[in-house]
Structures are given as C-alpha cells and as structure tokens.
Amino acid sequence: MSILEVKNLSKKFENTEVLNDINFTMEEGETVSIIGSSGSGKTTLLRCLNFLETPDTGIISVKGDVLLDSDDPSTLSENNIRHKRQHFGLVFQQFNLFPQYTALENIMLAPRLKGESSEAEIRERALKLLDLMGLSDRSENYPHQLSGGQQQRVAIARALALQPDILCFDEPTSALDPELTGEVLKVIKRLAMKKTTMIIVTHEMAFARDVSDQILFMDSGIILERGTPDKVFGNPENERTKQFVQAI
Amino acid sequence: MFLTVTLSLLEGFLGTLELFALTLILALPLGLLICFGSMSVSALIKYPVKFIIWVIRGTPLMLQLIIIYYGPGIFLGNNVWGSGDTGRFLAALTAFVINYACYFSEIYRGGIQSIPVGQYEAGKVLGMTDRQIFFKVVLLQVIKRIVPPMSNEIITLVKDTSLARVIAVYEIIWNGQAFIKSAGIIWPLFYTGVFYLVFSGLLTWLFGLIEKKLSYFR
Numbered sequence: 001m002s003i004l005e006v007k008n009l010s011k012k013f014e015n016t017e018v019l020n021d022i023n024f025t026m027e028e029g030e031t032v033s034i035i036g037s038s039g040s041g042k043t044t045l046l047r048c049l050n051f052l053e054t055p056d057t058g059i060i061s062v063k064g065d066v067l068l069d070s071d072d073p074s075t076l077s078e079n080n081i082r083h084k085r086q087h088f089g090l091v092f093q094q095f096n097l098f099p100q101y102t103a104l105e106n107i108m109l110a111p112r113l114k115g116e117s118s119e120a121e122i123r124e125r126a127l128k129l130l131d132l133m134g135l136s137d138r139s140e141n142y143p144h145q146l147s148g149g150q151q152q153r154v155a156i157a158r159a160l161a162l163q164p165d166i167l168c169f170d171e172p173t174s175a176l177d178p179e180l181t182g183e184v185l186k187v188i189k190r191l192a193m194k195k196t197t198m199i200i201v202t203h204e205m206a207f208a209r210d211v212s213d214q215i216l217f218m219d220s221g222i223i224l225e226r227g228t229p230d231k232v233f234g235n236p237e238n239e240r241t242k243q244f245v246q247a248i
Numbered sequence: 249m250f251l252t253v254t255l256s257l258l259e260g261f262l263g264t265l266e267l268f269a270l271t272l273i274l275a276l277p278l279g280l281l282i283c284f285g286s287m288s289v290s291a292l293i294k295y296p297v298k299f300i301i302w303v304i305r306g307t308p309l310m311l312q313l314i315i316i317y318y319g320p321g322i323f324l325g326n327n328v329w330g331s332g333d334t335g336r337f338l339a340a341l342t343a344f345v346i347n348y349a350c351y352f353s354e355i356y357r358g359g360i361q362s363i364p365v366g367q368y369e370a371g372k373v374l375g376m377t378d379r380q381i382f383f384k385v386v387l388l389q390v391i392k393r394i395v396p397p398m399s400n401e402i403i404t405l406v407k408d409t410s411l412a413r414v415i416a417v418y419e420i421i422w423n424g425q426a427f428i429k430s431a432g433i434i435w436p437l438f439y440t441g442v443f444y445l446v447f448s449g450l451l452t453w454l455f456g457l458i459e460k461k462l463s464y465f466r
Contacts, residue, residue: 051372082372090373092370096366098370110374110376142465142466143466158374
C-alpha cells in the first residue's frame with residue numbers, strides 16, 4: 001500500500017486556481033522532489049499536506065487512512081487536524097526556529113508538550129538527532145548564535161523529533177547562501193540514504209536529480225510530468241518540461 | 249522646615265504610589281482583555297472595543313477624571329462615588345485604569361501582531377494547540393518586544409497621577425502646593441520634582457534590568 005495517496009486535490013485563492021486536480025502516490029522510504037517555476041503551486045501543495053491550507057476538494061490518505069476528505073466535514077475539524085498533521089513534518093524555507101529556546105530545547109519542546117515519552121527519552125532522542133545533523137557541539141546555542149545552515153539543520157531535527165511518517169521540505173535552502181546550502185543538502189541526502197520518506201520542494205535541480213526516486217514537475221497548478229529523475233530531466237515528454245529543464 | 253516639608257511630601261507621595269501601583273495591577277490584565285477584544289474575529293466585539301479605545305485615547309485624561317467623578321451624579325442623579333476621600337480616590341483609580349488599559353491594549357496588540365506568522369505555523373505543524381503556541385512560543389517573544397514601549401507608558405503614568413488633583417485626590421503635588429497657602433513658600437512645589445525623578449529613575453533602572461534579562465535571545 002502506498003504511504004501517501006493524494007486524489008483530486010484542488011485549491012483556489014479567490015479566483016486563481018492554485019492547485020488543479022492533483023493526483024499522486026508515493027511509497028514508504030521514497031524521496032519525491034517537486035520542481036517547477038515560482039507560482040506553480042508547489043508550496044501550496046505542501047501546505048495542504050500539512051493542513052496549513054485547506055484544499056477546496058480532494059482526499060489525502062496516509063497508509064490507507066483518510067486524513068482529509070473535502071466531502072466529509074468531520075475530517076476538517078480543528079481538533080482532528082491537529083492529530084493528523086503529525087503524520088507529516090515540515091521544514092520551512094525560513095527555518096522558523098523558536099528564538100527563546102536553545103537548539104536542544106527547540107527539538108525537545110513539541111515532544112515535551114505531547115507528553116508521551118519521559119524527559120530522559122526525549123532528551124536522548126534530541127541529542128541523537130543533533131548528532132545526526134552534525135551539531136552535537138551546538139546544543140546549548142540559541143538560534144541567533146547559529147548560521148542559517150545550522151539553524152535549518154536544527155529545524156530538520158525538530159521536525160524529525162516527532163517521528164513523522166513523511167517529512168516535507170519547503171525550499172529548505174532558498175534562504176541560504178551557496179556555501180551553507182551544501183551542508184543542508186548533505187544532511188537531506190543522508191536522510192534519503194536512510195530511507196526517510198520525504199517530499200522536497202526545491203529549486204536545486206542537480207540535487208533533486210541526484211537524491212530523488214520520483215520527480216513531480218508542476219506548472220500552473222497541475223502535475224505536468226511525473227517520473228524518475230532520469231526520465232523527467234533526461235527525456236521529458238512535455239514541451240513545457242523540456243523548456244524548464246533546458247533553462248537550468 | 250525642610251524636614252516638615254519632606255515628611256508632608258513623602259506622605260503625599262504615598263498617595264501617588266498607591267494610585268500608580270493599583271492602576272498598574274488592574275490595567276495590565278484589563279489591557280490584555282481589551283487587546284483580545286480589539287483583535288476578535290467577531291465584528292460585534294471588535295468594533296465596539298475599537299470605538300472605546302478611540303474615545304479613551306482621543307480625549308484628555310483630565311477630562312475623563314472629571315466625567316467619571318461627576319458624571320454619575322449629574323447624569324444618573326446618583327453619585328456612586330460618595331463624597332469622602334475614598335470615593336474620590338476610587339473614581340480617580342477607575343479613570344486611570346480604563347485610560348491606561350486602553351493604551352496597554354494597543355501596545356499588546358502591536359507586540360502580538362509583530363510575531364511572524366511562521367512562528368505560529370511552526371507550532372501548528374509540530375502538533376501544538378493554540379494555547380500551547382500562545383504560552384510556550386509567542387508570549388515571551390511578545391513580552392520582549394513590548395518592554396520598551398511599556399516602560400515608556402509606565403513612566404508616563406508616574407507623572408500622570410498628578411492629574412488626580414483635579415478631583416481633589418491627595419497626592420504629592422497637592423501637598424506641595426498647600427505650602428504656598430499655609431506658609432507662603434513655593435519651593436516645596438519645586439521639590440516634588442525630586443521625588444518624581446528618583447522614582448522614575450528607579451523604574452528606568454528596573455526596565456533596563458528586564459531588557460537585559462531578555463537579551464539572551466533575538
């Protein structure tokens with residue numbers, strides 16, 4: 001069974017169709033990259049999956065569980081949504097770390113509030129995640145004492161701390177200069193090798209080609225082309241995809 | 249004479265401090281309530297609250313003191329405040345609390361709205377409730393941002409307490425002025441300035457301390 005199934009997802013902002021009948025599935029352990037020009041709907045799709053936007057129509061299922069069905073109002077209630085969004089983790093373009101907490105506290109906050117594990121377990125897992133991000137020596141630093149790349153790696157650890165089924169990245173390196181981009185991409189690649197299920201919205205084409213199992217090319221709210229990196233980058237069927245890929 | 253004056257002014261300053269402290273204690277939480285009202289999604293709450301804020305901020309505090317003290321007697325035929333010192337003090341306190349709560353509410357609102365939406369979204373995707381997001385993520389950041397404007401407003405309050413004189417509430421300037429009539433000397437009135445200066449100096453130092461305490465994050 002697919003870990004994620006998205007059916008007939010559509011979303012309008014006033015009169016602009018941002019997402020138009022989006023359909024796709026992905027398997028556990030896969031890395032899917034969504035590429036396309038700005039305004040093509042990539043970020044909105046990711047925000048719908050994380051319930052930061054409510055789609056007008058469509059069904060989102062994880063492991064066969066229907067999380068959101070626009071025809072079933074009970075799936076749209078605020079309380080239900082809070083639990084369901086924990087299937088997904090989201091890493092933002094602007095990191096959005098909590099400035100008043102240290103790197104370690106940022107990672108530990110949500111698990112602490114959830115209250116399902118002991119303080120010692122939460123701490124141990126957070127330290128392990130920091131280590132995985134190569135930031136063991138930064139646990140007591142506040143966000144403003146960290147570089148952008150380090151902040152983003154803390155944000156990735158924070159998202160992983162809740163052990164989501166699917167980790168989403170919204171242009172994770174767009175706010176970073178080229179030098180710092182590399183260290184974040186390296187971490188994401190390491191996660192891909194460990195078979196973390198991930199959806200990455202990105203403009204880093206070489207990276208997407210290198211790391212993904214599946215590429216979705218989006219254009220004006222639809223998935224115009226979908227396939228392996230070699231197919232989408234090497235032998236695109238659609239004229240628009242060809243144009244986009246050649247422009248890189 | 250200097251000692252007599254100092255003691256008398258000190259006594260008046262206690263009145264000032266009482267009005268100052270009680271206003272602060274009551275207006276700080278009331279301001280938060282008004283702030284939530286002015287940010288309410290319901291137009292039925294939001295616009296009346298905004299109207300009240302406009303009226304209170306748009307008229308002189310001295311006028312509000314007079315209206316709150318004399319208004320009930322004139323318009324309702326019932327002087328709810330009674331005629332004694334306590335009644336006048338309560339009327340003054342009421343006017344100060346309403347006035348300052350409105351100013352505080354706007355400072356709170358500015359503070360809350362200055363928090364980037366990404367902080368709320370990060371809390372949401374981490375499965376936090378709205379309450380948790382407010383108390384664990386947003387609140388301390390808001391406090392840090394509102395300390396400078398709040399310290400400004402609170403230092404203004406120290407000096408505004410002298411307005412209570414218009415409805416004959418005893419405070420330090422009242423006592424200082426009394427020496428003009430009773431002893432024919434004006435320097436006690438000038439001397440009151442020292443008390444204000446020392447007290448606002450103390451507050452400035454205190455707020456500096458709070459700012460420093462919160463400077464560990466940005």
